Amino acid sequence: MDTSRDDVGILIRSAFLAKGIKRRFSLFILMLVSIIFLFTETIDTKPLNFVRSIIKDTIYRGSLIVSYPTKSLKLFVGYVDGHIKLSNKYNDLKEENDLLKSNISEIDFLELENNQLRKLIDERISSKSNLISARIMLDKHSPYLNSFIINSGSNKNIKNGMAALHGKNFIGRIVDVNFFSSRIILISDLNSKIPIITEPSASHAILSGHGKNKPTLEYLPENHNIKNDDKIYTSGKEGIFSPGLPIGEVKIEDNVLKVNLFSDLNQITFVNVNLGDVKEIK
Amino acid sequence: MAYIFKQMQFKIFGLFPIFLLLYVSLSGNSILDLNFFSVNIHYILVYYWVLSKPDSLGYGLIFISGIISDVVFGFPRH
Numbered sequence: 001m002d003t004s005r006d007d008v009g010i011l012i013r014s015a016f017l018a019k020g021i022k023r024r025f026s027l028f029i030l031m032l033v034s035i036i037f038l039f040t041e042t043i044d045t046k047p048l049n050f051v052r053s054i055i056k057d058t059i060y061r062g063s064l065i066v067s068y069p070t071k072s073l074k075l076f077v078g079y080v081d082g083h084i085k086l087s088n089k090y091n092d093l094k095e096e097n098d099l100l101k102s103n104i105s106e107i108d109f110l111e112l113e114n115n116q117l118r119k120l121i122d123e124r125i126s127s128k129s130n131l132i133s134a135r136i137m138l139d140k141h142s143p144y145l146n147s148f149i150i151n152s153g154s155n156k157n158i159k160n161g162m163a164a165l166h167g168k169n170f171i172g173r174i175v176d177v178n179f180f181s182s183r184i185i186l187i188s189d190l191n192s193k194i195p196i197i198t199e200p201s202a203s204h205a206i207l208s209g210h211g212k213n214k215p216t217l218e219y220l221p222e223n224h225n226i227k228n229d230d231k232i233y234t235s236g237k238e239g240i241f242s243p244g245l246p247i248g249e250v251k252i253e254d255n256v257l258k259v260n261l262f263s264d265l266n267q268i269t270f271v272n273v274n275l276g277d278v279k280e281i282k
Numbered sequence: 283m284a285y286i287f288k289q290m291q292f293k294i295f296g297l298f299p300i301f302l303l304l305y306v307s308l309s310g311n312s313i314l315d316l317n318f319f320s321v322n323i324h325y326i327l328v329y330y331w332v333l334s335k336p337d338s339l340g341y342g343l344i345f346i347s348g349i350i351s352d353v354v355f356g357f358p359r360h
Contacts, residue, residue, distance in 0.1 A: 056353055
């Protein structure tokens with residue numbers, strides 16, 4: 001279909017000049033106004049600057065007011081986001097704190113163990129006797145029977161009757177030896193009877209265990225002069241243990257000579273077994 | 283009463299695009315910058331209402347909103 005010059009004119013008019021339904025400005029007029037605005041932007045006169053600044057100020061104020069909800073929403077979103085992040089961070093820090101606490105406990109335990117082992121090594125070096133260190137594997141306590149199972153046995157030349165020490169203090173003797181483990185009967189055990197000597201009274205006696213109760217001194221001479229706080233040592237009289245191993249001190253209660261042990265039997269982790277000067281009890 | 287209410291509703295719906303356009307122009311949030319592309323809400327609004335409901339949004343208002351946008355963004359820059 002051919003388009004005449006009139007049709008093109010009508011098209012241009014309708015595109016640029018026609019206002020259409022309820023349109024107050026035509027596209028052409030608005031483009032013209034735009035060009036005029038751009039042109040006036042380059043003119044620098046006082047009244048024009050004044051008008052320009054008023055318009056811009058008004059628009060900026062309007063923009064500020066209009067942007068309040070957006071800003072508030074952004075702040076709210078940021079606030080919520082911050083709280084979520086804070087919560088996550090709190091959980092992370094809590095986990096980290098728990099981990100650190102557990103590490104600290106582990107380090108403390110290792111330090112304690114290290115100290116105990118160092119102590120044992122020092123004792124082994126300073127002692128004339130041939131000591132061997134062992135860890136307590138099992139701790140069997142009952143009202144009357146008290147014994148330890150240690151992680152060394154005949155593989156470390158441990159034999160029945162050897163003295164078990166905590167530090168330098170006598171705590172019991174070996175009664176059962178296996179290849180990798182041994183049982184120590186403690187001096188508090190009901191079956192434990194240890195020959196001792198008191199110091200300074202120099203009385204010989206038998207230290208007898210009573211389970212949970214404190215060990216007592218039995219078979220004492222009739223005219224003994226044992227007093228409170230007298231020290232108790234192994235006598236070595238039966239040739240079982242080395243003489244002079246410290247055990248505890250005397251505490252007289254109701255005319256019964258009880259012995260407070262130097263070592264707390266409930267707080268022992270490592271023991272030394274005296275390998276020297278031993279005659280195995282068969 | 284129902285007629286007045288209906289008229290009010292109609293007027294509010296009629297003014298909605300104008301308010302939205304002015305809000306977008308004034309707030310300066312016309313461009314949504316997404317990860318892979320950006321969307322100009324200003325253009326979307328103008329195109330939609332001019333093509334779909336030309337009676338709701340006149341050229342003059344579009345022109346004013348454009349000027350407001352320019353002022354807010356500081357166009358044209360010398």
